[in-house]
Amino acid sequence: MTTPIEKLRRRLAELVDLASLEMLASWDQLVMMPGEGASERGHVLGTLARITHERGTAQEIGDWLGELEGSELGELDSDIVRLARRDWERARRVPADLAAELSEAHADGQEAWRIARGEDDFKLFAPALARNIELARAYADCHLDNGGSPYQALLEDFDFGLRAEELGTLFGSLSEQLSPLVAEARGRGPVREPAVPAEVQQRTVAATLRRIGVDEGSWRVDVSAHPFTAWMGPRDTRVTTRYDDGGIESLLSSLHEYGHALYERQVDPALQRTNLGSGTSMSIHESQSKLWENHVARHPAFTGVLASELARAGFDLAPAELHRALVAVEPSLIRVSADPLTYPLHIVLRFELERALIEGDLAVGDLPGAWRDGIRRLLGIEVPSDALGCLQDIHWGGGSFGYFPSYAVGCLIAAQLWETMELQIGPRDAALALGEVAEIQDWLAQRVHRHGRRLDTIPLVEQATGSSLQIEPFIRFVSPFVSV
Amino acid sequence: MTTPIEKLRRRLAELVDLASLEMLASWDQLVMMPGEGASERGHVLGTLARITHERGTAQEIGDWLGELEGSELGELDSDIVRLARRDWERARRVPADLAAELSEAHADGQEAWRIARGEDDFKLFAPALARNIELARAYADCHLDNGGSPYQALLEDFDFGLRAEELGTLFGSLSEQLSPLVAEARGRGPVREPAVPAEVQQRTVAATLRRIGVDEGSWRVDVSAHPFTAWMGPRDTRVTTRYDDGGIESLLSSLHEYGHALYERQVDPALQRTNLGSGTSMSIHESQSKLWENHVARHPAFTGVLASELARAGFDLAPAELHRALVAVEPSLIRVSADPLTYPLHIVLRFELERALIEGDLAVGDLPGAWRDGIRRLLGIEVPSDALGCLQDIHWGGGSFGYFPSYAVGCLIAAQLWETMELQIGPRDAALALGEVAEIQDWLAQRVHRHGRRLDTIPLVEQATGSSLQIEPFIRFVSPFVSV
Numbered sequence: 001m002t003t004p005i006e007k008l009r010r011r012l013a014e015l016v017d018l019a020s021l022e023m024l025a026s027w028d029q030l031v032m033m034p035g036e037g038a039s040e041r042g043h044v045l046g047t048l049a050r051i052t053h054e055r056g057t058a059q060e061i062g063d064w065l066g067e068l069e070g071s072e073l074g075e076l077d078s079d080i081v082r083l084a085r086r087d088w089e090r091a092r093r094v095p096a097d098l099a100a101e102l103s104e105a106h107a108d109g110q111e112a113w114r115i116a117r118g119e120d121d122f123k124l125f126a127p128a129l130a131r132n133i134e135l136a137r138a139y140a141d142c143h144l145d146n147g148g149s150p151y152q153a154l155l156e157d158f159d160f161g162l163r164a165e166e167l168g169t170l171f172g173s174l175s176e177q178l179s180p181l182v183a184e185a186r187g188r189g190p191v192r193e194p195a196v197p198a199e200v201q202q203r204t205v206a207a208t209l210r211r212i213g214v215d216e217g218s219w220r221v222d223v224s225a226h227p228f229t230a231w232m233g234p235r236d237t238r239v240t241t242r243y244d245d246g247g248i249e250s251l252l253s254s255l256h257e258y259g260h261a262l263y264e265r266q267v268d269p270a271l272q273r274t275n276l277g278s279g280t281s282m283s284i285h286e287s288q289s290k291l292w293e294n295h296v297a298r299h300p301a302f303t304g305v306l307a308s309e310l311a312r313a314g315f316d317l318a319p320a321e322l323h324r325a326l327v328a329v330e331p332s333l334i335r336v337s338a339d340p341l342t343y344p345l346h347i348v349l350r351f352e353l354e355r356a357l358i359e360g361d362l363a364v365g366d367l368p369g370a371w372r373d374g375i376r377r378l379l380g381i382e383v384p385s386d387a388l389g390c391l392q393d394i395h396w397g398g399g400s401f402g403y404f405p406s407y408a409v410g411c412l413i414a415a416q417l418w419e420t421m422e423l424q425i426g427p428r429d430a431a432l433a434l435g436e437v438a439e440i441q442d443w444l445a446q447r448v449h450r451h452g453r454r455l456d457t458i459p460l461v462e463q464a465t466g467s468s469l470q471i472e473p474f475i476r477f478v479s480p481f482v483s484v
Numbered sequence: 485m486t487t488p489i490e491k492l493r494r495r496l497a498e499l500v501d502l503a504s505l506e507m508l509a510s511w512d513q514l515v516m517m518p519g520e521g522a523s524e525r526g527h528v529l530g531t532l533a534r535i536t537h538e539r540g541t542a543q544e545i546g547d548w549l550g551e552l553e554g555s556e557l558g559e560l561d562s563d564i565v566r567l568a569r570r571d572w573e574r575a576r577r578v579p580a581d582l583a584a585e586l587s588e589a590h591a592d593g594q595e596a597w598r599i600a601r602g603e604d605d606f607k608l609f610a611p612a613l614a615r616n617i618e619l620a621r622a623y624a625d626c627h628l629d630n631g632g633s634p635y636q637a638l639l640e641d642f643d644f645g646l647r648a649e650e651l652g653t654l655f656g657s658l659s660e661q662l663s664p665l666v667a668e669a670r671g672r673g674p675v676r677e678p679a680v681p682a683e684v685q686q687r688t689v690a691a692t693l694r695r696i697g698v699d700e701g702s703w704r705v706d707v708s709a710h711p712f713t714a715w716m717g718p719r720d721t722r723v724t725t726r727y728d729d730g731g732i733e734s735l736l737s738s739l740h741e742y743g744h745a746l747y748e749r750q751v752d753p754a755l756q757r758t759n760l761g762s763g764t765s766m767s768i769h770e771s772q773s774k775l776w777e778n779h780v781a782r783h784p785a786f787t788g789v790l791a792s793e794l795a796r797a798g799f800d801l802a803p804a805e806l807h808r809a810l811v812a813v814e815p816s817l818i819r820v821s822a823d824p825l826t827y828p829l830h831i832v833l834r835f836e837l838e839r840a841l842i843e844g845d846l847a848v849g850d851l852p853g854a855w856r857d858g859i860r861r862l863l864g865i866e867v868p869s870d871a872l873g874c875l876q877d878i879h880w881g882g883g884s885f886g887y888f889p890s891y892a893v894g895c896l897i898a899a900q901l902w903e904t905m906e907l908q909i910g911p912r913d914a915a916l917a918l919g920e921v922a923e924i925q926d927w928l929a930q931r932v933h934r935h936g937r938r939l940d941t942i943p944l945v946e947q948a949t950g951s952s953l954q955i956e957p958f959i960r961f962v963s964p965f966v967s968v
Binding site for chain 1: 497498501502504505508509512516517518519520521523524525527528530531532534535539700701702703704716717718719720721757
């Protein structure tokens with residue numbers, strides 16, 4: 001006879017497999033698929049989403065949970081049941097019709113956004129954005145019976161337990177403390193990026209990743225239009241990057257994706273094939289990518305490793321010069337190419353605006369103006385066009401509201417974890433100068449990765465660092481950059 | 485309100501999507517996946533198979549079919565219902581326990597086969613083979629309530645409507661008529677393969693495929709240990725081949741895989757996302773690959789195209805010499821590298837032996853001896869070891885009985901189709917000398933491809949060629965090879 005916990009675990013393992021298939025199909029679409037396969041792939045992903053939803057929201061799961069919640073369970077099974085209850089209830093609250101409408105609106109919205117950005121004409125995007133906002137509110141309504149604001153409900157899809165109120169306060173202090181640094185940076189001239197050929201970048205990235213454990217037995221490194229990470233189980237990890245002639249972005253973005261990948265690979269094996277066996281939230285995930293991008297790749301000691309790999313690939317550059325380029329601060333218009341100091345300010349603006357849009361405090365038609373005002377206030381520069389302003393990101397076109405904050409929260413947590421780690425195991429300078437990262441990997445595995453979804457964002461930060469979410473470590477990290 | 489035909493079509497479309505996912509996951513496993521991802525991929529494929537089986541055998545499908553079978557339907561919907569009934573009943577006849585046991589035994593059997601072949605020790609494989617045979621009989625028993633032999637039931641999984649009795653007669657005549665040709669070939673010296681470097685083969689294959697319509701918009705060409713074809717919808721086709729230094733196998737195998745691919749791409753678009761929208765049987769599929777391998781790639785006129793592409797890739801070879809290598813006949817031990825004339829005799833032997841094993845006329849322990857006798861009788865050569873004898877193919881280790889015949893039947897149908905086509909649209913020599921294949925593609929689309937699964941093997945052959953399955957066209961095709 002199969003016990004309820006066995007039935008539940010079997011279903012959860014099945015949902016892990018379906019998620020793995022979804023990741024494979026999406027990875028393939030972005031990396032391997034011939035272009036004309038797109039419409040068929042859309043059907044396949046739609047079917048997969050429908051089946052996953054059906055099996056993840058089935059009434060029988062509630063029945064098993066009902067039986068289990070009254071019974072004696074071990075520590076691990078208790079956590080499995082606790083998260084299964086949360087996921088099941090959240091998923092069931094959204095009616096199938098609304099889910100279908102959301103998915104259609106998001107596809108339409110991305111298309112409208114693409115056209116509007118191409119034409120630099122916000123009016124072409126406004127109706128789709130208005131529809132996405134309306135549907136996001138309807139979606140939020142499904143989760144409001146415990147009170148809270150609509151934006152709060154959306155946030156919890158990405159970061160359970162994070163409070164919009166507290167984020168508002170935190171981001172307020174962050175922009176206040178960054179403000180004088182931004183002003184100082186504006187007074188300095190621009191730093192030119194070294195013009196590294198694409199092919200040299202590719203060899204440098206491959207060699208650097210190999211040094212920190214990326215082997216062919218359980219990794220792939222590919223090229224895609226936008227860098228991302230996919231994992232089909234803990235021993236099949238796939239990172240992508242892009243190599244544009246004449247820049248060094250791939251050196252940072254490959255380490256960034258490595259951070260996401262390492263997180264998923266180091267979850268406690270006992271949690272695999274359960275609902276606890278993956279990263280716990282968007283902001284913890286982003287903290288892991290930012291830790292490797294900001295605190296390893298931009299570390300002055302590790303710059304020596306990067307410079308030596310560049311040299312081996314045929315491009316000579318003094319480590320100090322490379323480091324200067326990697327940490328150069330210059331207020332700019334585009335988030336994805338922003339420097340490490342001003343990057344979170346781009347997020348603060350998006351958070352303010354999307355929260356106001358969802359809560360009804362900002363009309364869609366007023367968005368472009370509010371964007372210009374915000375960039376002027378936070379970065380002190382003028383926005384010449386909506387394509388370089390409120391039309392630059394795909395997120396709102398695709399109906400993602402509440403996702404942006406994790407990018408900034410990730411920066412903060414990364415800095416806080418790094419400081420804690422160096423306090424506990426000593427400064428990393430000597431090891432990083434040799435390209436040695438095993439102790440960093442181990443510390444992260446113990447303090448962050450192994451927990452999987454057993455701890456939510458804030459409890460995880462508190463347990464790993466001994467204090468609540470803070471902005472000071474990040475300020476301490478970026479302050480020196482204005483005088484490099 | 486959703487009508488029964490809408491419900492049925494929706495479910496069938498879903499099954500198409502699940503099959504597409506299965507193909508993607510298998511293609512990825514063989515072409516892209518890092519090796520250590522294998523065990524997780526096993527879980528994923530198992531889950532996918534279970535869900536597909538569950539949704540393909542659900543009682544509700546029977547209910548919809550019951551309603552539809554009494555009602556007025558268009559020609560297309562009638563065929564959809566007819567095939568849905570057949571597939572549903574065949575799938576439901578196999579109990580879940582037996583399906584699970586089969587799948588486990590096949591995985592074990594492949595592993596045992598791998599070890600036994602490596603050690604050249606049949607005894608290490610015999611127990612697994614015996615278990616596979618026993619389970620294959622149990623599986624066949626599920627389909628026997630209409631009478632027929634166990635082997636017949638197995639055959640129908642791959643080629644519905646093909647009769648084991650008739651195959652026996654056909655293969656008997658085939659080996660009789662090939663026998664004097666084989667004897668003649670044995671009297672001639674061996675023909676040496678031109679030693680084309682792997683890199684030259686790769687460029688030649690790419691250029692040749694490009695000339696016959698393989699473009700990046702809807703195709704991929706990759707490398708794998710064994711050449712195969714996968715399709716994720718009609719505009720996402722993926723062929724693989726391998727490039728071993730010093731041979732020309734890739735020139736033939738890439739055209740072979742192209743034939744499989746073209747079949748799936750040219751099914752009538754009206755059948756897409758239904759149960760009729762793919763190739764109808766293994767032997768028709770193999771006829772399409774063999775048509776391009778035997779009748780195009782080995783055509784003396786097309787050899788000029790191949791030679792010119794080889795020259796462009798830096799390898800000079802006279803067309804006549806290339807042609808001689810492509811059609812050289814020499815009885816040999818290994819099926820996959822057999823010449824076009826003796827190839828079907830390898831299949832005749834496997835058919836005789838697997839039929840006898842299943843029907844209880846041959847004991848597992850007697851297989852190695854029966855194999856040696858058969859090779860001596862059919863090809864006139866001695867088998868020095870079981871690794872080069874009855875352990876050479878993976879099929880029986882994986883529990884595939886009834887699959888082999890399609891390889892030979894495909895050769896016969898290809899020759900029969902080619903003769904019919906040349907009678908109808910004229911000899912292809914002039915067009916093939918220029919690398920022009922559009923008329924061949926069109927003829928195949930009209931006569932074979934567009935039907936999808938609407939016609940089974942034999943009715944399709946009869947409708948396309950005006951006569952029943954014959955061996956004479958194949959004999960006429962291969963006879964000249966012994967004197968090239």
